[in-house]
Amino acid sequence: INEPYISIRTRxxxxxxxxxxxxxMMAIVCATVFGTIAYRSRMDYILKKSSVKTYSSIIIxxxxxxxxxxxxxxxxxxxxxxxxxxxDFELHxxxxxxxxxxxxKIYLFQFVNFYSSLFYIAFFKGRFxxxxxxxxxxxxxxxxxxxxxxGCLVELSIQFFIIMIGKQIINNLFEFFNAMxxxxxxxxxxxxxxxxxxxxxxxxxxxxFNSNTLIDExxxxxxxxxxxxxxxxxxxxxxxxxxxxxxxxxxxxxxKFLSKYKRPIPFKASDIGIWSDIISAISYxxxxxxxxxxxxxxxxxxxxxxxxxQSTGGSLNGYVNWTLSSFxxxxxxxxxxxxEDGSNNLTICRYRDFRNSTGPDYSQTSxxxxxxxxxxxxxxxxxxxxxxxxxxxxxxxxxxxxxxxxKIDHERYIDQHxxxxxxxxxxxxxxxxxSSEAVTKMITSSNGTxxxxxxxxxxxxxxxxxxxxxxxxQLSLDNE
Numbered sequence: 048i049n050e051p052y053i054s055i056r057t058r059x060x061x062x063x064x065x066x067x068x069x070x071x072m073m074a075i076v077c078a079t080v081f082g083t084i085a086y087r088s089r090m091d092y093i094l095k096k097s098s099v100k101t102y103s104s105i106i107i108x109x110x111x112x113x114x115x116x117x118x119x120x121x122x123x124x125x126x127x128x129x130x131x132x133x134x135d136f137e138l139h140x141x142x143x144x145x146x147x148x149x150x151x152k153i154y155l156f157q158f159v160n161f162y163s164s165l166f167y168i169a170f171f172k173g174r175f176x177x178x179x180x181x182x183x184x185x186x187x188x189x190x191x192x193x194x195x196x197x198g199c200l201v202e203l204s205i206q207f208f209i210i211m212i213g214k215q216i217i218n219n220l221f222e223f224f225n226a227m228x229x230x231x232x233x234x235x236x237x238x239x240x241x242x243x244x245x246x247x248x249x250x251x252x253x254x255x256f257n258s259n260t261l262i263d264e265x266x267x268x269x270x271x272x273x274x275x276x277x278x279x280x281x282x283x284x285x286x287x288x289x290x291x292x293x294x295x296x297x298x299x300x301x302x303k304f305l306s307k308y309k310r311p312i313p314f315k316a317s318d319i320g321i322w323s324d325i326i327s328a329i330s331y332x333x334x335x336x337x338x339x340x341x342x343x344x345x346x347x348x349x350x351x352x353x354x355x356x357q358s359t360g361g362s363l364n365g366y367v368n369w370t371l372s373s374f375x376x377x378x379x380x381x382x383x384x385x386x387e388d389g390s391n392n393l394t395i396c397r398y399r400d401f402r403n404s405t406g407p408d409y410s411q412t413s414x415x416x417x418x419x420x421x422x423x424x425x426x427x428x429x430x431x432x433x434x435x436x437x438x439x440x441x442x443x444x445x446x447x448x449x450x451x452x453x454k455i456d457h458e459r460y461i462d463q464h465x466x467x468x469x470x471x472x473x474x475x476x477x478x479x480x481x482s483s484e485a486v487t488k489m490i491t492s493s494n495g496t497x498x499x500x501x502x503x504x505x506x507x508x509x510x511x512x513x514x515x516x517x518x519x520x521q522l523s524l525d526n527e
Contacts (some may be wrong), residue, residue, distance in 0.1 A: 053138050065133040067150055073125055073159045079118045080163050083111045095097045106197055108202050112164075112209035119160045120217055121308070128157050131259070146258050147321045153262065154325060157270055161210060165278055168203045169336070174393040188362035194399075200281060200345050207282045211274045215292045218267060222299060226254075226307040256304070262302070265322050272326060276333035330437075342422040352418050371397040373404040508517050 063472045087107050095104035129416035130152040139145040173194035214222060232252075271292065306310075341347050353366050373395045395404075447455070 053364070054195055058138055061133075061136045065137060065152070068133055069155060070127065071154050072122070072129065074155070075255040076122060076163055079115070079122070080167055083164065084167070085116050089109050104202075105205075108205045109209065112206045113213070115164045115206075116210050116213045116217075120214070123157060123160055126160075127153065127387075131155070139490065142258065143320070148263065149259075150262055150265075150321050150325075153266060154269065157266065158273070161214065161270060162273065162277065164210070165207060168199055168206055169278065169281065169340055173200075173201050182258070198344065198346055200340075203278070203281045203340075205272070205343060207278055207285070208210045211271075212283065212288060215271070215288070219292075219295060221297060222418070225265065226303045230307070250309065253309045254307055256308045265319070267296075268331070269322060269325060273329050273333075276329060277336045278340060279333075281344065296425065303483070327487065331434075334430050334433045334437075335426075338426045338433075342425045348422045348425055349418055356414070356417070370399055370401070372400045372402040372409070374409065375404075376400055435452075 090107045091103060092109070094106065097103075099106065130149060133152065134145060137148060139146075183282040219411060271289055274383055275289045279285050285423060349370060350366060353363065353369055354361050357365070357369055358507045374397075376394055376396060401410055401412050401418065445452075
């Protein structure tokens with residue numbers, strides 16, 4: 048019997064459409080990031096002319112992070128519905144493949160949704176800035192984002208703190224009020240009834256526990272794991288806040304699953320499925336992101352270079368002046384770019400870079416290339432050391448302890464031996480049956496009667512007895 052199935056040719060358009068929609072949603076998330084970039088640039092230009100210009104950097108960072116968090120929460124709720132519809136259209140045969148496809152769609156979107164702004168600040172912000180006269184006009188100078196003179200690490204820490212903590216608080220509140228929805232709905236609809244409900248009626252009104260419920264729970268934990276590991280170098284307190292959130296989350300989930308959801312139907316599973324691969328991938332990516340954050344975003348490498356090259360006693364005295372380059376005001380090729388605070392008698396300005404002080408190209412100095420080489424060397428050494436430690440720990444702490452593995456192997460050997468012995472007995476029994484059937488066929492007559500075994504001695508003796516009997520009968524007849 049041929050099992051009915053849907054060919055891959057029929058399903059391929061749905062896979063392509065789902066991939067296109069996922070890419071479109073990621074592009075929308077990136078558009079929100081660029082929107083916050085434009086907001087920060089414009090607000091920076093406005094606030095620097097106001098009375099709060101001293102705190103403009105903090106105000107812009109906090110407000111933009113809150114805006115980014117709100118957009119991320121709204122888009123994530125909207126995308127859940129889209130991802131499930133797309134996965135339904137793919138016509139999966141098994142529930143496991145359906146869950147894996149849905150998980151990949153949701154996590155890819157959530158990865159871009161919550162981490163894109165952090166990746167931008169950590170790795171891209173201020174990297175395209177060269178020196179003051181490279182802008183096409185004054186507006187491009189005002190709308191080109193640059194890092195704070197102290198670097199982008201502080202802004203990255205603030206952005207990280209607001210998005211991570213804000214997401215945890217909003218998710219916990221949403222879970223609480225969503226779980227209370229069944230109770231509030233029952234109270235609202237049953238407020239006019241005087242007859243008490245039976246327990247089975249109350250249980251029937253609870254929420255259903257299905258695979259999507261587990262996906263939501265796993266997704267929340269994996270996103271938190273990404274926050275803790277990907278940018279822990281920028282915010283070392285992230286594991287502490289994750290621990291506090293997990294303590295609250297454990298009690299909240301216990302109350303929710305025991306009192307607000309129907310009893311789930313258990314299924315056997317060897318592991319947590321595709322989530323294990325996602326966590327493993329995050330762990331490897333986290334090594335690279337933290338290496339780049341330490342080498343490029345922070346001031347760790349330049350400070351080490353200053354101590355070894357410029358400093359006499361290993362101190363950081365004069366470090367800020369060492370990181371600044373000079374630009375000749377006369378080399379400005381734009382109009383309207385001079386300072387607007389009345390200090391038009393300036394001849395040079397200082398900016399953060401390692402460049403020569405003479406134009407017109409203001410090329411990089413040898414210090415720039417030394418620091419760049421040190422950064423690259425640090426990334427290579429750092430990731431090799433961490434990966435080596437990971438492999439050593441995996442070897443020292445296996446998934447299954449050696450003692451347990453030996454018992455498993457012993458039980459597997461006994462099981463195989465018993466199966467082999469059973470198979471040998473079965474084979475001997477089959478051979479015996481086949482032999483008996485062959486003998487039976489050999490001694491079976493054509494009319495279905497069975498002949499006794501024939502012996503030559505028996506044949507001769509029987510013949511002599513018959514002759515004697517016949518001769519005896521003949522003698523009796525003669526006497527008569």
